[in-house]
Amino acid sequence: xxxxxxxxxxxxxxxxxxxxxxxxxxxxxxxxxxxxxxxxxxxxxxxxxxxxxxxxxxxxxxxxxxxxxxxxxxxxxxxxxxxxxxxxxxxxxxxxxxxxxxxxxxxxxxxxxxxxxxxxxxxxxxxxxxxxxxxxxxxxxxxxxxxxxxxxxxxxxxxxxxxxxxxxxxxxxxxxxxxx
Amino acid sequence: xxxxxxxxxxxxxxxxxxxxxxxxxxxxxxxxxxxxxxxxxxxxxxxxxxxxxxxxxxxxxxxxxxxxxxxxxxxxxxxxxxxxxxxxxxxxxxxxxxxxxxxxxxxxxxxxxxxxxxxxxxxxxxxxxxxxxxxxxxxxxxxxxxxxxxxxxxxxxxxxxxxxxxxxxxxxxxxxxxxxxxxxxxxxxxxxx
Numbered sequence: 001x002x003x004x005x006x007x008x009x010x011x012x013x014x015x016x017x018x019x020x021x022x023x024x025x026x027x028x029x030x031x032x033x034x035x036x037x038x039x040x041x042x043x044x045x046x047x048x049x050x051x052x053x054x055x056x057x058x059x060x061x062x063x064x065x066x067x068x069x070x071x072x073x074x075x076x077x078x079x080x081x082x083x084x085x086x087x088x089x090x091x092x093x094x095x096x097x098x099x100x101x102x103x104x105x106x107x108x109x110x111x112x113x114x115x116x117x118x119x120x121x122x123x124x125x126x127x128x129x130x131x132x133x134x135x136x137x138x139x140x141x142x143x144x145x146x147x148x149x150x151x152x153x154x155x156x157x158x159x160x161x162x163x164x165x166x167x168x169x170x171x172x173x174x175x176x177x178x179x180x
Numbered sequence: 181x182x183x184x185x186x187x188x189x190x191x192x193x194x195x196x197x198x199x200x201x202x203x204x205x206x207x208x209x210x211x212x213x214x215x216x217x218x219x220x221x222x223x224x225x226x227x228x229x230x231x232x233x234x235x236x237x238x239x240x241x242x243x244x245x246x247x248x249x250x251x252x253x254x255x256x257x258x259x260x261x262x263x264x265x266x267x268x269x270x271x272x273x274x275x276x277x278x279x280x281x282x283x284x285x286x287x288x289x290x291x292x293x294x295x296x297x298x299x300x301x302x303x304x305x306x307x308x309x310x311x312x313x314x315x316x317x318x319x320x321x322x323x324x325x326x327x328x329x330x331x332x333x334x335x336x337x338x339x340x341x342x343x344x345x346x347x348x349x350x351x352x353x354x355x356x357x358x359x360x361x362x363x364x365x366x367x368x369x370x371x372x373x
Contacts, residue, residue: 018358019355024351053358060331063231066230072226075244
């Protein structure tokens with residue numbers, strides 16, 4: 001191996017090979033490109049490196065893509081389909097909530113009913129307070145109020161459940177569907 | 181010719197022949213809620229995306245995870261695609277970003293243990309085993325632009341856009357990557373003699 005054929009050191013020539021192969025060197029420094037040409041004609045080792053550099057892009061383009069496993073497509077479609085299905089199910093779950101709201105609205109009979117319930121609640125609280133200090137008998141609770149309380153509790157539980165579903169839908173986890 | 185075939189497929193009655201519809205049209209259909217169009221899109225790109233992931237991660241399980249994440253991310257970002265532009269550069273930019281974030285989140289620094297491919301993937305990926313080995317030794321920061329440019333066939337401008345760097349920076353990184361590959365190939369050839 002010669003050290004500096006064409007007035008160019010091998011170490012310097014090796015650094016410039018890719019720019020020379022792409023034609024960038026000829027555009028930016030034609031004189032240096034000409035010295036590279038002379039160097040490559042005279043230096044066997046650098047010429048081998050040059051030939052390697054010329055063939056490398058073709059070898060990279062020719063790299064074969066392995067056949068993906070069938071589970072890739074299955075898992076991808078599994079991961080994206082539930083988003084639509086679960087959304088529909090979430091909407092369907094609003095039906096019992098709507099029924100509960102309709103019942104409560106019917107029971108309260110609009111604003112008059114609401115005012116009646118509010119005054120009744122204040123009155124019940126006063127009775128409870130008096131009972132607590134020993135100045136009155138324990139209050140009697142109307143059966144309809146028990147139904148109303150049960151409906152409100154059911155509504156709160158259903159709403160909490162739906163919120164949990166919606167939070168899962170907004171941040172779906174890929175790992176759940178990954179290796180189905 | 182392809183455009184004519186695609187137009188024909190769209191105007192015909194009956195189920196569309198997804199094989200002749202261009203990717204941009206499939207995206208538009210998928211964005212409108214056509215899940216079959218999205219499946220056709222996945223079928224069309226899965227081999228290229230999986231191959232890209234295998235070459236980059238050198239682990240078939242991780243590669244499948246990454247490929248899956250890329251397609252799920254594509255599904256969630258369909259509405260962001262500007263249908264007046266070509267699909268593939270946009271898609272590969274999304275794939276590159278997903279790959280960068282995937283490595284940050286999940287894949288530890290390359291070790292000898294996870295350089296192994298198994299089974300059919302190994303046979304298919306190793307038709308140029310010396311180059312595959314040299315690629316595996318390359319730093320991921322150099323391997324990603326190499327795969328995007330030569331394997332996914334993105335232009336230099338598209339690689340620059342995908343990686344969020346300037347065009348001269350991409351050229352410089354590719355030159356450096358190829359020089360490193362060339363040195364590795366020379367060493368591997370030497371050791372195989």
